[in-house]
Amino acid sequence: MNKLLFALAVFIVMICPLGLIAQKQTGTVARTINTTNIPPVQYGIASFYDNKFEGRLTSNGEVFTQKKLTAASNTLPLNCWVKVTNLKNNRSVIVRITDRMHHKNKRLIDLSRSAASKLAYIGKGLTRVKVEYLGKKKPGELAAGKANK
DSSP states (O other), rough: HHHHHHHHHHHHEEESTTHHHHHHTTSOOOOOGGGGGGOOOEEEEEEEEOGTTTTTTTTTSOBBOOTOOOEOOOSSSOOEEEEEEEEEOOEEEEEEEEEEOOOTOOEEEEHHHHHHHTTTOTTTTTTEEEEEESSSHHHHHTTTTTTOO
8 A cells, every 4th residue: 555655656756846745635736926027007808707706716716705805816916905907887996916816817817705895896797897906905004104015
């Protein structure tokens, strides 16, 4: 039995890139974002999470729920705060980036159902948005006069 486990371990190490197995346990493979050149404003298409992701782990290790104001993005760092504005009706919502999308997904942001509802595009599925990077501090902390890093 020990020889079988050893052979399996060797096989996994040789086939999988270093660290991929440990990262997959959280549900997605972490991708790093260069935080020195984050555009302050980005424009693109927003979608919202399918219900099948409810209860799954996000890239930052939290359990996803449609009830929270969260989002996934491949261009923004994890755990940062952004203001998302629907360009069709000018409604806005502030969300925290907690997850990554599939690397081939060309959309700018994928919002929770709660956030998409506040932007009033649930019936359409997609909408054009403006995304403003607010930083790593929670927006309430910024209003209290604390420094933004």
